[in-house]
Amino acid sequence: MAKVVIDNVRKVYPNGTEALSPSSLNIEDGEFIVLVGPSGCGKSTLLRMIAGLEDITEGSISIGERVVNTLDPAERDIAMVFQNYALYPHMSVYKNMAYGLKNRGMPKADIDTAVQKAAKLLHIEEFLNRKPSQLSGGQRQRVAMGRAIVRDPALFLFDEPLSNLDAKLRNQMRIEIRKLQRELGVTSIYVTHDQIEAMTMADRIAVLNTGKIEQIGTPAQIYHTPASIFVASFMGAPPMNILNGHYNGNGGLEIKDLGHVAVDHKLEVTGDIQVGIRPENVEIHRKEEPHTIPIKVDFLEELGAGRLLHTTIGSTPFIAHLDNEHQIDGETVFAHLPAKALHLFDASTGRRV
Amino acid sequence: MSSSDLQAPTGTTITAAGAAAVSKKPFAWRQIVDHVVLIAGSLFMLIPVLMAFMTSSHSDITVHTNGLQMTFGGHLAENYHEAMLVPGGFTKTVDGMRMLMNSFILGIGFSVGKIIISMLAAYAIVYFQFRFATLAFWAIFTTLLLPLEVRILPSYEIVQGMGLVNTYTGLIVPLIASATGTFFFRQFFKSVPNELIEAARIDGAGPVKFFIDILVPLSKTMIAAIFIIMFVFGWNQYLWPTIMTTDESFFTLVRGIKQILNVFIGSQIPEYGQAMALAIVAMVPPVLVVVIFQSWFVKGLVESDK
Ligand SMILES: Nc1ncnc2c1ncn2[C@@H]1O[C@H](COP(=O)(O)OP(=O)(O)O)[C@@H](O)[C@H]1O
Numbered sequence: 193m194a195k196v197v198i199d200n201v202r203k204v205y206p207n208g209t210e211a212l213s214p215s216s217l218n219i220e221d222g223e224f225i226v227l228v229g230p231s232g233c234g235k236s237t238l239l240r241m242i243a244g245l246e247d248i249t250e251g252s253i254s255i256g257e258r259v260v261n262t263l264d265p266a267e268r269d270i271a272m273v274f275q276n277y278a279l280y281p282h283m284s285v286y287k288n289m290a291y292g293l294k295n296r297g298m299p300k301a302d303i304d305t306a307v308q309k310a311a312k313l314l315h316i317e318e319f320l321n322r323k324p325s326q327l328s329g330g331q332r333q334r335v336a337m338g339r340a341i342v343r344d345p346a347l348f349l350f351d352e353p354l355s356n357l358d359a360k361l362r363n364q365m366r367i368e369i370r371k372l373q374r375e376l377g378v379t380s381i382y383v384t385h386d387q388i389e390a391m392t393m394a395d396r397i398a399v400l401n402t403g404k405i406e407q408i409g410t411p412a413q414i415y416h417t418p419a420s421i422f423v424a425s426f427m428g429a430p431p432m433n434i435l436n437g438h439y440n441g442n443g444g445l446e447i448k449d450l451g452h453v454a455v456d457h458k459l460e461v462t463g464d465i466q467v468g469i470r471p472e473n474v475e476i477h478r479k480e481e482p483h484t485i486p487i488k489v490d491f492l493e494e495l496g497a498g499r500l501l502h503t504t505i506g507s508t509p510f511i512a513h514l515d516n517e518h519q520i521d522g523e524t525v526f527a528h529l530p531a532k533a534l535h536l537f538d539a540s541t542g543r544r545v
Numbered sequence: 546m547s548s549s550d551l552q553a554p555t556g557t558t559i560t561a562a563g564a565a566a567v568s569k570k571p572f573a574w575r576q577i578v579d580h581v582v583l584i585a586g587s588l589f590m591l592i593p594v595l596m597a598f599m600t601s602s603h604s605d606i607t608v609h610t611n612g613l614q615m616t617f618g619g620h621l622a623e624n625y626h627e628a629m630l631v632p633g634g635f636t637k638t639v640d641g642m643r644m645l646m647n648s649f650i651l652g653i654g655f656s657v658g659k660i661i662i663s664m665l666a667a668y669a670i671v672y673f674q675f676r677f678a679t680l681a682f683w684a685i686f687t688t689l690l691l692p693l694e695v696r697i698l699p700s701y702e703i704v705q706g707m708g709l710v711n712t713y714t715g716l717i718v719p720l721i722a723s724a725t726g727t728f729f730f731r732q733f734f735k736s737v738p739n740e741l742i743e744a745a746r747i748d749g750a751g752p753v754k755f756f757i758d759i760l761v762p763l764s765k766t767m768i769a770a771i772f773i774i775m776f777v778f779g780w781n782q783y784l785w786p787t788i789m790t791t792d793e794s795f796f797t798l799v800r801g802i803k804q805i806l807n808v809f810i811g812s813q814i815p816e817y818g819q820a821m822a823l824a825i826v827a828m829v830p831p832v833l834v835v836v837i838f839q840s841w842f843v844k845g846l847v848e849s850d851k
């Protein structure tokens with residue numbers, strides 16, 4: 193168990209790509225951190241530097257009290273679970289799990305105890321003599337987890353471990369991984385491009401975008417006070433609606449194609465603003481009421497637990513979430529955007545204001 | 546063979562269904578043509594072998610007067626006994642068993658040596674970013690264009706200078722550098738997923754451990770394939786052993802057959818029966834290797850997923 197300190201770490205690949213600009217992140221002992229971001233944003237790069245699979249261009253990484261910059265992966269007291277499982281195809285499940293321990297020179301009896309214990313924890317005891325090719329995707333993923341657990345590491349690293357599983361299994365494994373991690377109390381860093389995985393699993397989330405950490409925070413913080421337009425639109429499904437607006441400095445916010453909205457606090461900036469609102473915060477009325485604007489219903493998307501109303505405002509797509517009680521008839525409804533649900537971002541920097 | 550076996554059930558159905566079925570299914574003609582081609586091809590390959598076998602059961606005189614035989618004669622045991630167990634040649638010191646053993650030494654030494662050397666070379670090229678790695682690879686690769694025959698005199702020069710004429714070392718070592726093998730293993734190693742190497746690094750496997758514990762077992766099918774090709778190739782080497790071995794006790798089967806037919810001392814009839822017997826014996830091991838390793842190879846292909 194260990195704290196992890198990532199201090200101004202930067203990565204430039206030999207071909208000149210800067211995959212990660214200097215980034216810092218402090219991870220508490222036993223914490224489950226999710227690195228999330230679109231493909232190519234540098235999540236794997238950061239994870240692989242922590243694992244020791246990539247050199248660190250600048251900055252330092254420490255695990256526990258040790259700076260590990262120059263240590264071999266095997267010396268860092270970590271375990272990693274890969275997207276494609278990376279099981280050794282010619283070894284049985286047992287040998288896959290035992291291989292790392294054997295290389296450490298652990299006595300046979302101790303290896304056996306560790307493997308049996310992990311197998312029991314993961315319910316893979318009956319597969320111990322099978323080859324990976326004789327297992328389903330979910331079972332392989334368990335073996336990969338088992339290989340990580342037997343090492344009894346200070347830090348678990350996961351690189352999109354659930355991407356190859358079908359949706360149902362993914363949900364199930366998500367919960368299982370989280371439960372297991374709580375039980376074992378091992379500090380974990382989990383990489384995914386799936387914001388649902390990030391929201392549901394993380395103690396804290398770090399959102400990455402083009403090699404930069406945009407925001408670090410709990411899932412609630414990330415969701416309710418996104419630090420930038422990127423975070424706001426990346427986290428949440430369906431994504432936050434973003435509209436263009438203008439703020440003239442006296443509490444008057446003009447939203448393009450929508451009109452005037454009262455803002456209860458004074459903003460730091462004046463000028464062009466981007467206005468975000470989550471679909472579930474949009475209020476929809478059947479009749480015109482004060483502070484509503486008419487919108488045309490393009491189509492309704494049935495979710496079962498509600499419906500999504502799709503429309504366009506100006507030329508911007510706009511989505512509102514409706515409860516099941518909400519009856520809609522006709523082509524036109526009236527939307528109200530509550531001022532306290534609005535997220536305002538500086539149009540030039542994309543940062544929250 | 547196996548493809549005609551696979552076709553057989555379809556063919557049977559058509560015959561059983563009768564003429565109506567045939568006219569309904571115009572491709573029946575194609576199947577017949579396919580089979581004719583396959584059968585013709587098989588006969589083309591098998592008849593000479595059969596002829597050699599039949600001839601090996603006749604006496605030398607019959608063969609000398611009547612040519613190659615297609616029927617079974619009465620001298621089978623005698624010919625094989627003489628060919629394999631009775632020392633022959635000028636020096637009367639080398640029998641067929643000895644030549645068989647030499648062939649095995651050459652075939653196995655050649656193929657195993659080639660596999661080891663080319664695996665190590667490919668491992669270095671693929672996994673170690675040393676300077677000029679690409680250049681080294683292409684340098685090796687271009688030697689594909691230079692067959693043994695091109696460098697046979699300089700090679701002989703060197704081996705002779707080292708005093709290795711008439712030794713197994715001299716027979717095998719100059720042949721085992723293999724551009725083909727290196728190339729195939731390089732392609733294979735490149736297809737091994739990176740994550741596997743990384744998992745091994747985290748598991749504490751250094752370069753040697755990774756090679757022995759992971760890469761070699763993963764390459765099993767590749768090794769089997771190259772072993773088949775190289776064993777047969779090595780077994781059938783003729784020119785190099787002819788130059789390298791003047792001492793009859795180092796003769797291989799392929800070399801020995803010719804020696805028998807060459808012995809025109811006085812009015813002696815060449816020992817055709819024995820030569821054919823040796824030819825048949827020389828044919829068996831490569832066939833066995835192909836048959837045995839092929840099933841292994843196919844099984845490996847089906848089961849493996851990297
Ligand atoms: N070995 C490499 N050499 C050069 N560029 C790389 C290498 N690996 C990744 N990159 C680049 O670095 C960026 C981040 O990659 P990566 O960390 O794999 O992204 P992610 O895991 O977030 O999808 C990408 O633009 C990618 O093309």
Ligand SMILES: [Mg+2]
Pocket residue numbers: 235236237
């Ligand atoms: Mg990645």
